[in-house]
Structure formats: structure tokens, C-alpha cells
Amino acid sequence: MASWAEVEADAPEFAAAVRRLLDAHRHKTLATLRRDGSPRISGTEAQFRDGELWFGGMWLSRKALDLRRDPRFALHSASVDPDDDDPAAWPGDAKLSGRVEEITDPARVSEVNKDAPPGPSHLFRADITEVVLTKVGSPADHLLIQWWREGKGLRVFKRT
Template sequence: MARWEEVEADAPEFAAAVRRLFDAFKHKTLATLRRDGSPRISGTEAQFRDGDIWLGSMWMARKAVDLRRDPRFALHSASEDPSDDNPSSWPGDAKLSGRVEEVTDPEQLAKAMGGEAPSEQSHLFRLDIEEVVWTRVGTPADHLVIELWRAGEGLRRFQR
């Protein structure tokens, strides 16, 4: 597992492109696992701060309960529609997966929240990253370009 700053240090151009995709829209899609092992999809927001990626949640929301029971997750950036005239101009989409660590210590919560503890009871999770993927249309637009970063393995590129 890795912190986001490790992805940035290992593959800076890739990390910058992935971060642009995650920052382009406020809402992302989070996949968690229910008690019976089936997937749950939830809307969420994510923030890049201090070398990490953070997810917040309302107190005891289903996604938070899922993550507290089983910390595995997948997070998908929002995606804009490709242009019919120029599909290669589509910036692509990004995904990352790994495990979360819930922050519960009041001092750590205040630090993670920029110096202020949350005013209401809530959850805060730091993402430990196992895998990051950036998928986009190649040039010419007859194939996909898939870049995959894995903790301990670095960056690889595929075409399909």
C-alpha cells in the first residue's frame, strides 16, 4: 500500500493527470463491500491533502459502515463524454483502489481537517493505495491507452 505522495514521487506526470481527472468534478463514485460481500456504489467526495487522499462521511452512513467492517474500496473519477468529432480529445477517466484507514483520534482529525475538528460527529478515512489506473482513447482513436500504477511495481502502459 502507498500514500498518494508515493504515487506522485514515483510517476509524477501520471499522478498529475490522474489528479486532474479526480479534481475536475466534485462527485466521485465509491465502491465498498456489504456484509454479504456484494458491492455497494455510493456517491462521495474526495480530497487530496498533505500527500494523502481523504474521504469523509456522515456518521454511520452505509458506506462508512461498510468501510469500517471491510476497508477495501475502489474510487472512480467522474467522466465527461468524449467528443464524437475527436474522441482522442477525451481526457479519460481514473480509478484507484486499496484500503482505508479511519482517523478517530481528535488531534489527528483536527490536523487532517486543516486545523479544525469537525463540528458534527462524522467519519474520516485516509486512503492507502494499492492500484491507480488511467484509461483514455489513443491517437489515432482506434485503441485505448491504459496506464496502471501498483504499489511496489511502478507504472506500466498497455494498449487495447
């Protein structure tokens, strides 16, 4: 699976656009899998550091327990409504998916999670399998979908 640095190296302009969307708002939506296999969505914060994508969770939170049991995840940027007068000005939305690795080394957790409140918490590093960027095309009569997959690179689709 790919680190964020590998996505950036393979498709730099695409990765920069995705990162702008993910960095534009503090909160994102994280999808995990419950014990019974059904989906759970949770709010989360994520950060890029040292060529990796990181996110955490409160100690023994449901999302952290989900990820410990099944490391598959999907992360979605915050969405804003398109402007009815200029839909092509909509910045789009970004989503990515893959698997996480929980980091438990206290020194590494402290290094990455400098702003975390005191006390125990969870820290996960994302291994990325796919990234999608969806925008309104120009002219605003179609969607432009950019899809990066590990080992397959970037593909672009037009959806009318």
C-alpha cells in the same frame, strides 16, 4: 500500501494526470463491500492533503460502516462523455483502489476536514494498491491504459 505521495514520487506525470481527473469534479463514485460481500457504490467527495488521499462519510452512513467492517475500496473519477467529433480530446477517467484507515483523533480530523459541517462524521485515509488511467489514444483507434501498482510501478497497455 502506498500513500498518494509515494504514487507521485514513483510516477509523477501519471499521478498528476490522475489527480487532474479526480480534482476536476467534486463528486466521485466509491465502491465498498456490504456485510454479505456484495458491492455497494456511493457518491463521495475526496481530497488530496499532505501527500495523502482522504475521504469521509456522514456519521454511521452505510459506506462508512462498510469501510469500518472491510477497509477495501475502489474510487472512480467522474466521467464525462467523449466528444463524438474528437474522441481523443476526452480527458479519460481515473480509478484507484486499496484499503482505508479510519482517523478518529479529533485534532487530526479537524485539521484535514476543515470544511466539514458541524457534528460527528467519519474520515478515512487511503492506502493505495493500484491506480488506473484510461484515455483514448492518438490516433483515436485504441485505448491507452496506464496502470500503476504498488511495488510494480507503471505499465502502459494499448487496447484496440
